[in-house]
Amino acid sequence: MIIAEFNESIKLAYDSIKSNKLRSFLAALGVVIGISFVILMGWVLQGLDKTMEDSINLMGQDMIYLDKWDWAGGHTNKKVDQRKDISYSQAKELSKRMTQSVMAFPQAWKWNNQIKYKNEKFSGLIVQGTTYENGLIPEGTVTDGRFFTQMDDQFGSKVVVLGSKAKETIFPNEDAIGKTIDVNGHKLLVIGVVKKQGTMMMDFVDTKVYIPLSAFLQIYNDQRRRSFTVVMKAGDQTNLDNVREEAKGLMREIRNLKPGEDEDFSLNETKNFQAFVDNLRIYVWGVGIGMTILSFIVGIIGIMNIMFVSVAERTKEIGIRKAIGAKNRSILMQFIVESAFLCFVGAMMAYIICSIFIFALATILPKFVPQTSFLSPVMPYEFLIIASVVSIFVGILAGFIPALRAAKLDPVDALRYE
Amino acid sequence: MDKSNTIIDIGNISKVYEMGGEPVYAIRDISLEIKKNEYLAIMGPSGSGKSTLMNILGCLDTPTTGRYFFKGNDINDMTDNDLAEIRNREIGFVFQTFNLLPRSSALKNVELPLIYSGMKKSERDEIARNTLIDVGLADRISHKPNELSGGQRQRVAVARALVTSPSIILADEPTGNLDSKTGVEIMHLFYELWKKGNTIILVTHEEEIALHANRIIRLRDGLVERDEINHHQRIE
Numbered sequence: 001m002i003i004a005e006f007n008e009s010i011k012l013a014y015d016s017i018k019s020n021k022l023r024s025f026l027a028a029l030g031v032v033i034g035i036s037f038v039i040l041m042g043w044v045l046q047g048l049d050k051t052m053e054d055s056i057n058l059m060g061q062d063m064i065y066l067d068k069w070d071w072a073g074g075h076t077n078k079k080v081d082q083r084k085d086i087s088y089s090q091a092k093e094l095s096k097r098m099t100q101s102v103m104a105f106p107q108a109w110k111w112n113n114q115i116k117y118k119n120e121k122f123s124g125l126i127v128q129g130t131t132y133e134n135g136l137i138p139e140g141t142v143t144d145g146r147f148f149t150q151m152d153d154q155f156g157s158k159v160v161v162l163g164s165k166a167k168e169t170i171f172p173n174e175d176a177i178g179k180t181i182d183v184n185g186h187k188l189l190v191i192g193v194v195k196k197q198g199t200m201m202m203d204f205v206d207t208k209v210y211i212p213l214s215a216f217l218q219i220y221n222d223q224r225r226r227s228f229t230v231v232m233k234a235g236d237q238t239n240l241d242n243v244r245e246e247a248k249g250l251m252r253e254i255r256n257l258k259p260g261e262d263e264d265f266s267l268n269e270t271k272n273f274q275a276f277v278d279n280l281r282i283y284v285w286g287v288g289i290g291m292t293i294l295s296f297i298v299g300i301i302g303i304m305n306i307m308f309v310s311v312a313e314r315t316k317e318i319g320i321r322k323a324i325g326a327k328n329r330s331i332l333m334q335f336i337v338e339s340a341f342l343c344f345v346g347a348m349m350a351y352i353i354c355s356i357f358i359f360a361l362a363t364i365l366p367k368f369v370p371q372t373s374f375l376s377p378v379m380p381y382e383f384l385i386i387a388s389v390v391s392i393f394v395g396i397l398a399g400f401i402p403a404l405r406a407a408k409l410d411p412v413d414a415l416r417y418e
Numbered sequence: 419m420d421k422s423n424t425i426i427d428i429g430n431i432s433k434v435y436e437m438g439g440e441p442v443y444a445i446r447d448i449s450l451e452i453k454k455n456e457y458l459a460i461m462g463p464s465g466s467g468k469s470t471l472m473n474i475l476g477c478l479d480t481p482t483t484g485r486y487f488f489k490g491n492d493i494n495d496m497t498d499n500d501l502a503e504i505r506n507r508e509i510g511f512v513f514q515t516f517n518l519l520p521r522s523s524a525l526k527n528v529e530l531p532l533i534y535s536g537m538k539k540s541e542r543d544e545i546a547r548n549t550l551i552d553v554g555l556a557d558r559i560s561h562k563p564n565e566l567s568g569g570q571r572q573r574v575a576v577a578r579a580l581v582t583s584p585s586i587i588l589a590d591e592p593t594g595n596l597d598s599k600t601g602v603e604i605m606h607l608f609y610e611l612w613k614k615g616n617t618i619i620l621v622t623h624e625e626e627i628a629l630h631a632n633r634i635i636r637l638r639d640g641l642v643e644r645d646e647i648n649h650h651q652r653i654e
Binding site for chain 2: 004005008015019316317319320321322323324325326327328329330411412415
């Protein structure tokens with residue numbers, strides 16, 4: 001019995017929107033915008049989660065990077081800036097003395113290098129001086145050729161392993177292995193290419209070129225300040241605490257810190273990435289929620305207003321329906337359904353608009369801003385369910401008071417209304 | 419007294435409105451008994467209270483004082499919902515201005531009371547169709563009101579009133595918006611319905627229309643002036 005009335009209400013709502021297209025659209029605009037915010041926010045957050053997962057998988061969940069810098073930005077920049085660089089000997093000493101980790105090795109970077117191949121110059125690539133052990137962690141997995149060996153390390157071989165993007169940049173259409181490139185005036189032989197691993201936060205890894213640390217020290221033997229990183233692999237996540245504690249203790253000793261003095265280095269782990277993403281997440285939520293709430297308030301007012309108009313316009317119809325036996329709750333339902341349906345249609349419009357927008361944005365934007373490559377061009381279908389539920393809820397909320405007014409109309413007065 | 423045939427039984431009902439702090443009686447102390455298969459006309463000039471009386475008889479409104487029994491049930495004890503159910507099942511309204519839903523087809527209009535009574539789609543579709551055929555609109559079933567003539571619209575309204583097989587049909591100036599020829603056709607339709615055993619209450623200010631009934635109640639200033647059997651019933 002209620003189903004028959006409900007079906008009737010849906011049809012009426014559909015007719016009502018169809019015969020007042022522009023008016024309905026304008027009334028639902030607030031809801032369209034509100035739902036769009038919810039969808040876009042969810043989409044960005046989902047992209048971030050995906051990216052973080054990828055990054056963690058890429059780094060391996062058992063990695064600790066002892067560095068002068070705090071990767072998640074947990075400490076104020078000023079304080080971090082005042083830290084002393086970690087010298088090569090400090091890094092080497094720590095690497096040697098570590099017993100809890102499966103491997104520990106020093107690393108150094110040089111940003112913005114000029115690399116030459118034949119007569120072409122390439123800038124924006126990162127030279128990473130590292131040891132053969134880098135080839136044993138996920139970051140150093142080669143797809144082509146090989147990573148350098150302990151021998152290369154020892155003798156400071158002039159060899160280089162390219163990140164996938166570095167390879168594409170220097171050798172877009174040819175095989176890189178066996179070619180010689182010029183790094184800071186030194187000729188290096190390409191012996192391998194690392195697999196592509198770029199995600200939002202880690203996409204710089206693809207622009208890296210890896211050379212033995214011993215060669216790195218020769219090539220960049222200027223006395224400019226440089227801070228080294230110690231890469232440690234715990235082997236197992238349960239071993240992370242041991243490695244962390246040992247590294248912390250040893251480094252404090254190496255750096256001559258007094259008991260109670262703050263550490264002047266940071267132990268970066270994959271969970272620091274989590275913290276970074278969590279910060280970003282709060283940021284997105286903060287902005288998104290505020291705007292969403294605001295547009296929903298506007299949306300509710302818009303819908304409520306148009307429902308009051310609709311009730312007033314159809315006073316006579318309400319009178320007729322009551323005269324032939326519509327109960328108050330039938331009238332109440334009719335208008336709530338109409339309001340919910342209007343919002344639902346608005347939500348579907350928002351879903352379609354956002355789908356197109358997302359597809360366009362995720363296809364075009366990463367070509368100009370590579371950092372946005374984490375955005376997925378496909379709208380997750382869960383958002384369809386969320387949008388439907390939220391819009392129907394908003395519709396019921398907005399339609400309730402006008403519907404109540406309609407339901408409480410006196411049939412005699414309503415019939416007399418012209 | 420045998421009450422088994424009584425549909426409406428009202429006693430000493432009044433409807434009072436406040437106007438500028440003064441009580442104004444729309445109707446005062448009206449008592450009536452309407453039996454099955456009566457054809458009753460309520461007559462009176464405007465302001466005589468006939469609309470108020472019709473609204474009360476039709477359970478659209480409730481009296482300020484007095485008793486009203488509909489088929490033995492006390493209307494004063496009823497909630498809005500109960501009244502809606504009585505209107506749905508027991509009373510069929512026919513209005514002067516037809517009061518059809520403009521965007522719905524004739525069939526949809528006639529089906530509406532059955533939707534509110536909770537009937538299944540297949541069933542109500544068939545009953546609504548048959549009722550439209552009964553009032554002579556077999557070829558106008560899916561037309562919308564604006565595609566129909568005044569007489570046809572009123573026939574749709576009559577079909578809508580009949581579709582739930584109500585105990586009484588309450589017609590408020592049913593020919594008021596029709597030309598005289600069409601009016602005669604509608605009065606003929608009412609006559610046939612009465613002959614089939616329906617109970618009809620006709621509210622009108624036109625003597626000629628009232629003469630179609632077999633009992634005429636004349637109201638003046640909210641009071642019953644005369645309540646008499648019509649010995650000169652007109653048959654169209």
